[in-house]
Amino acid sequence: MDPRFITYLEKTLKEVSIDCVIFGFHEGELKVLLLKWKGTEWWSLPGGRIYLEESADDAVVRILQERTGLKEIFLQQFYTFGGNDRYKNTPSQGLREKLEQLFGDDFYDEKYMKRNVSMGYMALADFEQAVTTPDWYTDECKWWEISAIPELLFDHNEMIERALKALRRQLSYQPIGYNLLPEKFTMPELQRLYETILGKQLDRRNFQKLMLSYDILEKLPEKRTGGAFKSPFLYRFDKEKYDKAMQDEILFSV
Amino acid sequence: MDPRFITYLEKTLKEVSIDCVIFGFHEGELKVLLLKWKGTEWWSLPGGRIYLEESADDAVVRILQERTGLKEIFLQQFYTFGGNDRYKNTPSQGLREKLEQLFGDDFYDEKYMKRNVSMGYMALADFEQAVTTPDWYTDECKWWEISAIPELLFDHNEMIERALKALRRQLSYQPIGYNLLPEKFTMPELQRLYETILGKQLDRRNFQKLMLSYDILEKLPEKRTGGAFKSPFLYRFDKEKYDKAMQDEILFSV
Known part of the structure; x- marks a missing residue:
């Protein structure tokens, strides 16, 4: 050489x-x-x-x-x-x-x-x-x-x-949570995950509306029971739609 | 060792x-x-x-x-x-x-x-x-x-x-264009840059509305002259606001 x-x-x-x-x-x-x-x-x-x-x-x-x-x-x-x-x-x-x-x-x-x-x-x-x-x-x-x-x-x-x-x-172009949350979770639990990552509080209604608009969640007939408050609905990710959203990336939305 | x-x-x-x-x-x-x-x-x-x-x-x-x-x-x-x-x-x-x-x-x-x-x-x-x-x-x-x-x-x-x-x-969390465009440019030129990067056509009105909403552009009193069509306005980036948007990142907009 x-x-x-x-x-x-x-x-x-x-x-x-x-x-x-x-x-x-x-x-x-x-x-x-x-x-x-x-x-x-x-x-x-x-x-x-x-x-x-x-x-x-x-x-x-x-x-x-x-x-x-x-x-x-x-x-x-x-x-x-x-x-x-x-x-x-x-x-x-x-x-x-x-x-x-x-x-x-x-x-x-x-x-x-x-x-x-x-x-x-x-x-x-x-x-x-x-x-x-x-x-x-x-x-x-x-x-x-x-x-x-x-x-x-x-x-x-x-x-x-x-x-x-x-x-x-x-968070601005892909969904998150599949590997971090248990299989079934409530909307407040998902929101808490986003809040923890972003380091700030989010508005409950807007968060739910946005999350549902992504069409990656499946609402289950069961509810989380045992808490002191009104029982929240349980959700899980629709894995097929979730994976597609990971692939497609939610980009510049013009 | x-x-x-x-x-x-x-x-x-x-x-x-x-x-x-x-x-x-x-x-x-x-x-x-x-x-x-x-x-x-x-x-x-x-x-x-x-x-x-x-x-x-x-x-x-x-x-x-x-x-x-x-x-x-x-x-x-x-x-x-x-x-x-x-x-x-x-x-x-x-x-x-x-x-x-x-x-x-x-x-x-x-x-x-x-x-x-x-x-x-x-x-x-x-x-x-x-x-x-x-x-x-x-x-x-x-x-x-x-x-x-x-x-x-x-x-x-x-x-x-x-x-x-x-x-x-x-493009989904930061502005782009400062290093790619000449100092003064028209809205169609900026749109063309975004379209080239994204590999797809964008709607003219929505693009302009979104870009102006970012509050990083300065509209100049001059127009681009010499073309066959109606002369478009010229813009330049407000460097201070542009740099701030680069820093802040436009994130998850709940």
Whole structure:
């Protein structure tokens, strides 16, 4: 190979890993799955690397299955993080020493930090079905409420911000909720999901009218019973129409 | 370093490059800038690699400036291509031989092909201002109409499809046009831009009503003269309001 080209490759080698923002919805709260690094109090998003024979999409399916036990999961790329200071929030003590102890002195060398680019994927997981398992670096998994997320390692707080933004955008052209709600749900539960994602209160009547206009909901003959108030109707998504709306995207409505 | 970790790194090393879908708008047509590879009839998107000291965003600004001469350009990531068969559309003859001749036998070895992940950026360029320049691999630059794009190298046709889809989505939450239209334009010119991106005709009255409702346009006292028909009014974007709409995003409108 042309030596000029080898030099060029060496000067430009950046390598890729994956980080996952796994959202779950439970008791009216949007949550994110975080991992605690071995022997520290530092939390991060779950992630991993891509095997040579895998595509990035294969790798993320594998990583999610390893962390949550779930196979059928809504997944999409939301942003790739290619900054040069992604590791600035690496604690100089504690975690770093712990990692060096576990993996060797040059585990966190500066070159690695400058070379790593991370593909951010977001996943919508069925909270009730997920069985969480920590990875090689970590010894605890926990669902954190969006509003209570601590300071995370690396650029992982920014990752969650970006994933939330992507989720909000998605509401403007695709339906949401199939993977986040139980099979049968009430209109107030669906509204609560939208409100949690958007971070604001919505008008009850307008919300119901808009949702029904999308023609993706099936109203069930049953009602939710047991509450103190008037029993609300139950709905479920018409999967065929829902999938079609996902495909078609609700675009610029001139 | 723990030898298990070194083995893991070797098995999972994927590296990153950048490809750019540069859109321009000229004479009522949306166009994309393509490059022809030296001594071949094969076309591809412009792209490049990221220097160690650069962020991905720095690199794409540099690449775009090298290819178009433009500094102020609308730029955003739209998708990162992490497939395992991205290079299947590499011609076994012609280009490959040419590349091996230029760069050596192992330039296109299978390992490289399986290791490369590409960050896709789209750019909206001012067609009139761009001065295009080919790169190391190529000897011709040309703007191609979207509808006439030939079969491209690698997965570059898919990249253009994805970029167009991202551009269409963007219309549902952000204004568009500032970087694609001349400073002053008529409502039919703006409509033509939207129609070209969406790939469908829009109703003239509804379009005008919607556009004015966004409150980002400034109606000028001048008219476009010289045409055969009634002279249309000229508009320009109110940059402050336009930037605010870009920031705020026009979301889920309950």
